Amino acid sequence: MKFKIILFGFIFTFFSSFGQSYFLGLFNSSIREALSITHGQFGTIYASATLCSSILLVWVGKKIDDINIFKFAFFVIILLSFACFFFSQVSSVVLLFIAIFLMRFSGQGMMSHTASTTISRYFTRTRGKALSVSWFGLSSAEFILPVLMVYLLTIVDWRNLWIMFSVIVLIVLPFSSFLLIKNLNLDSREARDANIKEVKVKQWKRAEVIKDYRFYIICLNMLAMPWIFTGFAVFQSFIQTSKGWGPYIIAQSFMSYSILSVLTLFISGFLIDKFTSRKLLIYMNIPLLISVIVLFYFDTPVTAFIFLGLLGISNGFANILGSSTWAELYGVKHLGSIKSLTTALMVFATAFGTALFGFLIDIGLTVSDIAVVSGVYISISLMLLFLIRKRLNPLIL
Numbered sequence: 001m002k003f004k005i006i007l008f009g010f011i012f013t014f015f016s017s018f019g020q021s022y023f024l025g026l027f028n029s030s031i032r033e034a035l036s037i038t039h040g041q042f043g044t045i046y047a048s049a050t051l052c053s054s055i056l057l058v059w060v061g062k063k064i065d066d067i068n069i070f071k072f073a074f075f076v077i078i079l080l081s082f083a084c085f086f087f088s089q090v091s092s093v094v095l096l097f098i099a100i101f102l103m104r105f106s107g108q109g110m111m112s113h114t115a116s117t118t119i120s121r122y123f124t125r126t127r128g129k130a131l132s133v134s135w136f137g138l139s140s141a142e143f144i145l146p147v148l149m150v151y152l153l154t155i156v157d158w159r160n161l162w163i164m165f166s167v168i169v170l171i172v173l174p175f176s177s178f179l180l181i182k183n184l185n186l187d188s189r190e191a192r193d194a195n196i197k198e199v200k201v202k203q204w205k206r207a208e209v210i211k212d213y214r215f216y217i218i219c220l221n222m223l224a225m226p227w228i229f230t231g232f233a234v235f236q237s238f239i240q241t242s243k244g245w246g247p248y249i250i251a252q253s254f255m256s257y258s259i260l261s262v263l264t265l266f267i268s269g270f271l272i273d274k275f276t277s278r279k280l281l282i283y284m285n286i287p288l289l290i291s292v293i294v295l296f297y298f299d300t301p302v303t304a305f306i307f308l309g310l311l312g313i314s315n316g317f318a319n320i321l322g323s324s325t326w327a328e329l330y331g332v333k334h335l336g337s338i339k340s341l342t343t344a345l346m347v348f349a350t351a352f353g354t355a356l357f358g359f360l361i362d363i364g365l366t367v368s369d370i371a372v373v374s375g376v377y378i379s380i381s382l383m384l385l386f387l388i389r390k391r392l393n394p395l396i397l
Contacts, residue, residue, distance in 0.1 A: 002130070005122055008180040009134030012073070012115035015173060017141035018084060018165055019107015021230040021350055022254070024100070026149045029237050030158040035093060039238055043358020046234060049097050050351030053105035054344040061113050061340025062206070069118055069184050073177045076114050080106040081169040088162035104347060112138075113343045116323040118181070120339070121332045125273070127324050132269025135319040136262055139312075143258030146251045202395035203331035206338050217388055218325065219345055220381040224285050225318045226346045227353030228292070228374045229311055234354050235361060242367045249304050257308035257315070264316025277325040278392040282385055284321055288314035289378045296371040322346070329394050 017023045024046075032042055064072050083102035090096045115134055123130040152161060209215050232239060236250045271280055291310035294303060326338050360370050 002123075004180040005118065005184065006130050006133050008073075008177065009115040009119045009130075010137035010140075011173070011176050011180075012111050012137065013135055014137035014141045015080065015169060016107050016111035016115070016138060017145055018080065018169070019103040019105075019109070019111065020138070021108070021354070022142060022233040023145060023149070024103065025233040025236050026146060026153070026251075027158055028234060030153065031090070031096065035090075035096060037093065038362070039235060040358045040362035041093075043234065043354045043361075045093060045097050046100055047351040047355030047358070049100035050104045050347055050354065053101050053109055054347035054351065056105055057109045057113070057344040057347060058340055061110070061343060062337040064114065064117050064340070065334060065336035069114075070177060070182050073114055073181065074174060076106060076110040077169065077173040077177065080111060080173075081166050083107065084162050084166035084169060088159040088166070090159075104350075108350070109343060109347050113339060116343075117336050117339045118184070120323045120327045121335050122184075124332075127327065128272030128277070128320060129269040131272075131320040131323055132265040135265055135316075138319065139258050139262045139265060139316070142261065143255055146254040147248075150248065150251045200396070201331050203333035204329075204338070204395075205334050206341055209330055209338055209341070214329075214388060214391060217381075217384045218281065218392075219342065221281065221285055221385050222318065222322055222325075222342070223345060223349035224378050224381055225288055225311075225314050227349040227356070228288065228378075229315065229353075230350035231353035231357035231370070231374075232311075235357050238361055239367050243299050243301075243303070245301050245304060249301050250308075253304035253308045256305045257312035259312070260309045261312035261316040261319075264313045265320065268317050268320050272320060272324055277321050277328050280317065281321055281325060281392065282382075282389055284317040285314055285378050285382055287311070289375060289382070292371040292374045292378070296368045296375070329392065331394070 028042060032038070037045075079102070083099070083106045086095075086102055087099040090099050115137075116131070119130050119134045120127060149161075204212075239245075240247070240250050268280065287310040291307050291314070294310065295307050298306075322342070323339070326342060327335055330338055356373075357370060360373070
């Protein structure tokens, strides 16, 4: 059963790519050319649609605490398939807004929320390793898809690609979900070790969590990667042009991002099970801070590989810590409700990053200026986390 659940998480995080910013950013130029809109206009539409999806996610996401997991997953699959098909039909700004809303809600939001909540709830002793393997699905997609999409866009119309995505989702995901989690229920848990005494921790409700000041400081750090990475991913064509890099440099450098993300995923999975998420949290955004410093100082093409490689390290930590930290700190009984809020905040952060980057680009700021803005945010959030690092413990009953 454990292998099946991990494989389910792997598949769902892989297919969440269709709604991830790095993937949608690959179609930025094609969409802007088809609709004759600017970087800033695209960023505003993207951010607004993402913001709306994050609001809806707070309500819909918590239903995973009350509904059979297979039925919940099937609903998400149908929604993602429809969203992909709808994206292929975009012919106006209004339809673009709706298409991005559907992709962000179903792909980045609900697919990743379903996978991470299911894994975090089921696993206890080996949660870190289980999450690391599960999130390897997204890292695999980040390694494979950018270069593949750049190539396919040269031979296939972008609209036809999205029709293909819709069909693939509808064929692959229902079948795999039926085989892997049909018999999984809300109370299913990893087998406990009889030799280890279970420690009972307080099972926080979402209403209690939002009154805890630690939640907000942790979120400041958790949200750094989503908004900064999204901004760079969506406007990768602007960065590429500004730095004078060739058309394939960023797509190729996503491989370094994926490789280091995968390595960090597996290493952090073992570290979390040994030391806990709470102790590793302080190290999560240090590579991210170094990455924006590199982007500020250097312009050569190799900079893209170093920059995205460092982002990959922080991403590897963030993917696991973003799920396991909440389970450790607040328990798993109401984890779906709590995770729907944190996933919504993450999606909101990507909206914020897209809008901010689009605005900064339109008013004339350079890539280096944007790197400074990002670096200041990371530094402040890290300092706040450092101040409360010894208070990140669950409430023992």
